[in-house]
């Protein structure tokens with residue numbers, strides 16, 4: 001990766017808000033926040049990790065060639081996030097999925113049933129209604145054929161899908177429905193401090209857990225090397241969870257304190273991680289067929305024969321040289 005360029009697989013850093021491409025995307029997607037807050041330097045002074053997550057995904061899609069007229073993109077647990085609407089102007093088809101028909105804690109804030117019939121009511125910027133399909137769907141059982149999307153995005157959602165095996169199930173589903181060579185852009189919670197993964201429905205992953213969740217046995221690769229380091233400056237800006245909750249309950253737009261990138265609650269300290277994965281050229285059917293017997297189990301007789309091989313090869317080489 002050229003020096004100075006942001007990777008696609010990294011933690012949310014305060015310094016990222018100085019990156020020209022990321023800033024331009026945040027200003028374009030969150031134009032209504034820009035106008036509302038009226039800061040000419042937006043997002044400077046309003047550094048918020050949700051802006052970062054969305055812009056990181058769009059930037060990854062742009063640089064990895066997803067923004068095309070013929071691209072089909074899936075959102076998983078996508079609620080009514082900005083990503084959905086922006087993508088309708090830059091890709092051929094966007095399918096947003098969430099538990100829209102289920103009445104639960106998310107219904108009011110994110111997955112309202114009326115997204116199914118009137119998604120435009122949650123967006124006041126430009127978008128293309130003809131390119132959007134909204135479907136009620138459980139992320140643990142995606143109702144799509146294998147290899148059917150060019151790209152998938154999921155942001156601030158997988159950590160709410162249940163316990164670790166449930167989240168892993170949803171990741172395998174995303175792998176299955178992504179076409180060979182397709183791109184997954186995923187943002188979730190990354191635990192900087194605290195020994196436990198959290199609670200079902202409220203997980204925060206450390207590096208080994210994130211790697212096990214996303215990379216074990218799945219045939220895709222990080223688009224750029226994983227850099228899970230974080231600066232002291234970013235950590236020092238941590239906001240107490242109680243303060244964030246009070247802000248939300250006040251009903252005011254925005255946060256009372258910025259940067260709003262790292263949160264602290266009890267022994268936990270966490271921020272956002274973004275990962276972009278590129279699926280291999282092999283199909284989901286091949287993955288299902290081969291995965292159960294990998295790594296290969298080698299019978300004893302074959303192991304012995306293999307052990308003898310270097311000696312046989314050496315003998316052959318010697319004989320060859322003599323003749």
Ligand SMILES: C[S@@+](CC[C@H](N)C(=O)[O-])C[C@H]1O[C@@H](n2cnc3c(N)ncnc32)[C@H](O)[C@@H]1O
Pocket residue numbers: 076077078079080081082097098099106107110111137138139140154155156157158160161
């Ligand atoms: C914090 S909200 C994030 C919504 C959206 N991605 C955003 O960033 O604004 C978490 C979302 O996950 C959805 N969710 C939880 N469990 C789900 C499941 N099993 N299948 C699909 N969506 C689920 C919730 O309904 C909710 O919309």
